[in-house]
Amino acid sequence: LADDLKLSAAGLRLVSLFAQDPAKRWSGTEITKAIRIGSGTLYPLLAKLEAAKWLTPEWENIDPGEEGRPRRRYYKLTAIGARKARSALAEFQIGAQPVGRLAWNT
Amino acid sequence: LEYLIALLLGVFGSLIAWEISLHYRHWCEAIIRSAVGRLPDDQQPIRREEWLAALNDCVGLISSFSHAAGCWVGAPAVAAAGPKTVVRATKDSTDKRGPTIRIEIAQKIIYRRVRAKDLQDAAKDMASAAFDDIAGIGFKSAANIAWALARVFKILGELLGGFMRGLK
Numbered sequence: 001l002a003d004d005l006k007l008s009a010a011g012l013r014l015v016s017l018f019a020q021d022p023a024k025r026w027s028g029t030e031i032t033k034a035i036r037i038g039s040g041t042l043y044p045l046l047a048k049l050e051a052a053k054w055l056t057p058e059w060e061n062i063d064p065g066e067e068g069r070p071r072r073r074y075y076k077l078t079a080i081g082a083r084k085a086r087s088a089l090a091e092f093q094i095g096a097q098p099v100g101r102l103a104w105n106t
Numbered sequence: 107l108e109y110l111i112a113l114l115l116g117v118f119g120s121l122i123a124w125e126i127s128l129h130y131r132h133w134c135e136a137i138i139r140s141a142v143g144r145l146p147d148d149q150q151p152i153r154r155e156e157w158l159a160a161l162n163d164c165v166g167l168i169s170s171f172s173h174a175a176g177c178w179v180g181a182p183a184v185a186a187a188g189p190k191t192v193v194r195a196t197k198d199s200t201d202k203r204g205p206t207i208r209i210e211i212a213q214k215i216i217y218r219r220v221r222a223k224d225l226q227d228a229a230k231d232m233a234s235a236a237f238d239d240i241a242g243i244g245f246k247s248a249a250n251i252a253w254a255l256a257r258v259f260k261i262l263g264e265l266l267g268g269f270m271r272g273l274k
Contacts, residue, residue, distance in 0.1 A: 028156065029163035039160070039176025044183030051187050070159040073152070
């Protein structure tokens with residue numbers, strides 16, 4: 001499944017955010033603030049990346065009863081995810097390079 | 107008179123704004139609960155807690171409504187991204203007319219509270235729905251379709267057997 005994953009522009013932005021610091025874990029709200037992406041796009045993407053094993057979820061370590069709020073769910077890049085993310089971003093950068101060159105750059 | 111109308115409109119507007127500010131959090135929670143209801147049962151507790159926690163982090167009315175509406179709009183895509191269940195039949199409830207069964211194919215509720223006399227129609231619809239859903243989730247090969255249909259009919263057989271035993 002991971003090999004077949006097709007990423008949209010929003011997906012690439014999300015993967016690029018995770019790839020900046022593969023050890024960092026992000027909650028949905030933090031991602032929304034960081035890359036300006038709506039919940040309607042973000043959560044399907046997170047679910048897709050989680051199903052493809054690019055991301056691994058973990059619950060915030062609090063007692064909801066004591067804190068009086070639900071636990072946040074954090075996502076972190078897996079080893080497979082980090083490799084796939086690097087490859088997807090590299091592929092995107094190759095694809096994004098201009099085909100021709102300007103006359104004064106040649 | 108114009109001043110009076112403007113004053114009344116101002117007072118009325120303020121009252122509405124005050125009411126909204128008091129209740130918007132509950133409305134957003136209701137939207138999220140409705141969004142969670144669009145997911146398969148096994149995904150519901152996780153997403154409910156995750157989305158309510160994110161709502162808790164939202165500051166202000168617009169971001170809260172935007173988050174809640176986003177969850178509602180994105181719920182079918184979240185459901186589709188989750189683990190695929192080709193066929194599932196669970197006991198739904200028991201009432202004075204006997205037990206009822208809830209049947210899902212590829213995480214869509216095909217029948218809820220189905221009874222023995224409805225099973226024949228259900229079987230036909232399940233088979234055609236299975237074809238549609240299997241095609242929709244990317245099962246391309248004939249072998250996979252045959253395997254999935256075999257599961258559909260195996261479960262239908264079990265259901266019918268259960269009902270027959272229940273009727274006896």
